[in-house]
Amino acid sequence: MQKNQTMIGAALSTMLLCPIVAQADIIQRQVITAISDHPDSEGADVLTVAETTACGGNQVRMKEGLLENEDAYASLRPGIIQRIREKTPMLVTLFGCPVGKNGAEAIPFARMITGCGPNSCADGKARLYLDERLMPQVKRRAPYYLVLPLPKAALPGTWKVEIFDTIRRDVVRLSGQTNAADFVSGELVGGYRYYDNDGVLTHEDGQTPKKCADVAGQPAHAIQADQRGCAK
Numbered sequence: 212m213q214k215n216q217t218m219i220g221a222a223l224s225t226m227l228l229c230p231i232v233a234q235a236d237i238i239q240r241q242v243i244t245a246i247s248d249h250p251d252s253e254g255a256d257v258l259t260v261a262e263t264t265a266c267g268g269n270q271v272r273m274k275e276g277l278l279e280n281e282d283a284y285a286s287l288r289p290g291i292i293q294r295i296r297e298k299t300p301m302l303v304t305l306f307g308c309p310v311g312k313n314g315a316e317a318i319p320f321a322r323m324i325t326g327c328g329p330n331s332c333a334d335g336k337a338r339l340y341l342d343e344r345l346m347p348q349v350k351r352r353a354p355y356y357l358v359l360p361l362p363k364a365a366l367p368g369t370w371k372v373e374i375f376d377t378i379r380r381d382v383v384r385l386s387g388q389t390n391a392a393d394f395v396s397g398e399l400v401g402g403y404r405y406y407d408n409d410g411v412l413t414h415e416d417g418q419t420p421k422k423c424a425d426v427a428g429q430p431a432h433a434i435q436a437d438q439r440g441c442a443k
Contacts, residue, residue, distance in 0.1 A: 236349050237265045237305040237359060239337035240327060243295050246288070251315055256288065258321075265337035265359035266308035266319045266393065273321045277306075280323055291324065300327045305337075307347075308359075308393040339394060341374065345385075347395060353377055355384060357394055364388045369400060382410040 245259040255274035264271060275284040282290075294301055304323040309316060337360070340353035356377055361370035370392050374385040386404045391397020405414040 236347055236353075237307065237337055237339045238331075238350060239265060239303055239305075240300050240332040240335050241271075241303045242298055242300050243291060244298075246291060246295065253315075255320070257315075257318065258291070260303070262335040262337075263360065264319060265305060265339065266317070267360050268318065270318045271303060271305065271321050272318050273324060277320055278323060280325070287324070300332055301325065302327050302331055307395055310391070310393060310396045340377070345374065350377075356380075359394070361389070361392055361394060366401065370394075372399070376408070379408070379410075382406070382408065 239262065241264075242261040243258050244261055247257040251257055251272065253272075253274065255272040255277075258271050258273060260269050260271060263269060273287075278284060278287070280287055291301075302323075302325045303321055304325075305319045306322045308319055336358050338350075338356045339359050340348050340350045341355040341357060342348035342352070343354060345355065354377055355374050357372065357374050361372065363369070364371045366388060369388040369390055372385070372387050372389050372394065373383050376382045376384050384406050386406075387399050388401050388403075389397045390400050402416040404412055404416075407413050
């Protein structure tokens, strides 16, 4: 547990002192419903999707030279058109959400568009994968993830944050608020709560909760159910 506390402490110090600057890895199952007949002003094809994207809205862009798919761009477009006809879900990975942009410039670019696997398309949630410092990370190496878009918090100009464990996907590890809707360009503000591997609250605003402080010096059989996970 001490290792986890040190890890999250370092992560929070990084976020509280300066905004995150890194390329995001946002992955979401999408059913593409339409593709533009002509490229936009930046030479990109605009895709309309069924689910709200991580950035808000229902459009993403793909452009030759930006996509990291192994297939040639010329062969990818006809394949997507076929998927549109069949209403087949696809896995869409975004570079990130454009910050401070409006109109067409606010539509995110796709980094990769692939077929769905049995374990990769369980739902339509957009997940931003994070490393131990709560900075963007590729999915296969990420211990944490965050579901986007973030809901607004009570404080104006802030959004609610719930960071989940990638192994035990229903366990929240950190909750708080950020001052950026995309999380990546902002920082944590106000109070936060940190939870252990079992989802038990262990730190709140950097302090040990009273129920955890009461554990000190007690034998294991005396620890209450809601205090488990607080012990050293």
